[in-house]
Amino acid sequence: MATLSPEAASDYAGIPDSFQRLWTPHRMVYIDGEGKPKDEGECPFCAIPRRDDEAGLVVHRGEHAFVVMNLFPYNPGHLLVCPYRHVARYVDTTPEETIEIAELTKQAIAALTKVSNPAGFNLGINQGDVAGAGIAMHLHQHVVPRWQGDSNFLPIVGQTKAVPQLLDDARARLAAAWEDLG
Numbered sequence: 001m002a003t004l005s006p007e008a009a010s011d012y013a014g015i016p017d018s019f020q021r022l023w024t025p026h027r028m029v030y031i032d033g034e035g036k037p038k039d040e041g042e043c044p045f046c047a048i049p050r051r052d053d054e055a056g057l058v059v060h061r062g063e064h065a066f067v068v069m070n071l072f073p074y075n076p077g078h079l080l081v082c083p084y085r086h087v088a089r090y091v092d093t094t095p096e097e098t099i100e101i102a103e104l105t106k107q108a109i110a111a112l113t114k115v116s117n118p119a120g121f122n123l124g125i126n127q128g129d130v131a132g133a134g135i136a137m138h139l140h141q142h143v144v145p146r147w148q149g150d151s152n153f154l155p156i157v158g159q160t161k162a163v164p165q166l167l168d169d170a171r172a173r174l175a176a177a178w179e180d181l182g
């Protein structure tokens, strides 16, 4: 793991925000295609909740769904809201899962606002490989903070861009902010 100097990091990513950056390519391997899971046994979104918060980069755990840092973020602070249950299609979520995914999405916006005060957000689900889902087998709702000038065009459906950042630090700060939401 190679740490970039603050100057070099800001030159690299060019995104004004409150997160420090760290290049963590080893964590992006399974999101970036080659390590794509083939069956439920390899599903990272099923495996993440079994790890502790720090190891799994879990920001918050609900009853039916949890919130995790995206390992291959569109932007710093990019969160994913996932049901614990291995389910691919939004229409197949239970009423309890549907409600909690929505509630956790609202809380994610509140926590991100406390930590880094984004100017806007992209929210959305890419359902299916053809729709741009990196891991289509397990539904996940994106919460992407946006800042003025963070990119000229950032479709929620489309190619991801690697934004190096200190994911551990961001996770800790967002988890603490979440605690304070009350």
Ligand SMILES: [Zn+2]
Binding pocket: 040, 043, 044, 045, 046, 047, 085, 086, 087, 137, 138
């Ligand atoms: Zn799964």
